[in-house]
Every structure is written in structure tokens, then in C-alpha cells.
Amino acid sequence: MKGQAIYVILFEYFKKYIMGEMNPASCADVISLLKELRKQELEEDTTMLQALETYIPLQANNYPYTVDDDNKKNGAYDCHQHIIDSLKEEKEKEEKKNEQQVVILQGKSGAGKSLFCRHLEEALWETCVNDFTTSIPVYISLPKCYNELDEKQIISQALQMKQINKEIIDIIRENISFVFILDGFDEIFDKYDKNNNERYFYDRFNLNEWNAKIIVTCRSHVLNDEDIKN
Incomplete structure (x- = not known):
């Protein structure tokens, strides 16, 4: 008990006087x-918050979008459930094989990709409440944090914009x-493509440094095979 008490005192000192209480x-x-912060971001984005209240499930296919697509005729499925199932399957495989998991969600402008991302984030947070071993979802707007001069630090920069200081980033990594x-790869692609x-x-984004699964949204026909395959 004495050792535990000393640890608590030292931790509180570290938190208050070294890291800062905030x-x-x-x-x-x-x-x-x-x-x-997720809650605050949505409160500030009233349009997105209202859209989430009337969210309509996004349909997806395993092939590029074309103008003449008819989801009902081409085996469309619920995008949300498909990604949730994919994340669960990957979690079960993690101990057997360490491999990248990247999901690319492409669609035409206005298809609801950003809304889907926020809906997925909400569902994943609800899972976290009941299962502390679940991965933590982090929504990142690429246009807001992308810096073509320092691409490799894009995740660290995004976390710092969410008030996570540099000193603890290595620990959480x-x-x-x-x-x-x-979200929004197409909006940074012109700079990225240079x-x-x-x-x-x-x-390029040093994503291999993180214990993370990656979901990327982009308008159709912007990324090609070289951009999304190693």
C-alpha cells in the first residue's frame, strides 16, 4: 500500500507540475x-450533427463507381456493417500475422462519405465503452492537417490539433x-501528387509506426493502384 501511495503522489506531481493540469x-x-473532443467538434458542426440524427445507411460495392451504377442490381451491401465486420476479423488475425489493414472508401462528391465517417466513429466509440481492448477511433480531416512539407508527421500533427501534446505521443503510439x-484525400491530392x-x-504518412487500422475516403477516380498498393 505504501508503494502504491508513493506512485499516486508522484504521478499527480508529474501530471500537475510537469505535464500541466490541462x-x-x-x-x-x-x-x-x-x-x-469528438463531442465538441460535432457540437460546433451543427450541420453534421443534424445529419447524423437522420443518417441513412450507405450502400457500397467492391468495384469503382460509375455513373450508370445500380446498387440493387450489382450486389450492394451495407458499408457500415461491412467495415465493422472487417475490423473484427482483422482483430482476430492480429496475433497470427502482422499486416497492414487499409480500407479505401471511394464515391462521387456528395455521396455521404464524411457523414459515414462520423457515423462509423460514433459506433466505434460506443463499442469502446463496453470493451476497453477495442481500438480507439480518431476522425482526421486531411485538408485541415495535411502539410506537404512534413507528410510523415501527419498523424502526430492531427493529434496535436486535438490537444494531445508531443511529450505523450510516443507513449500512446x-x-x-x-x-x-x-477523410477527404481528394482535397489534398493536388499537393500530394507533386x-x-x-x-x-x-x-509517405509513416502509418506503419502506429498500431492502427486505416480508413481513407476519397472521390472516385482520384487514387490509382500505385497510390493504394504497396
């Missing part, structure tokens, strides 16, 4: 902060599993 000092603090939802030394965004 900064997260543990993985639990980070998770709590991310959850609260090693100790928290994430689902990064990268650098042709490396095509695959997974490598």
Missing part, C-alpha cells in the same frame, strides 16, 4: 480527451490501438 498525462487521459479515419518519389500514402 494536458493528458496517461493513455487513459488521452482516450478520455479524444472522446470529449506504443500503447494504444487506433482506427484512423482519414511528390512522385513515393506513391503509396501508407509509407
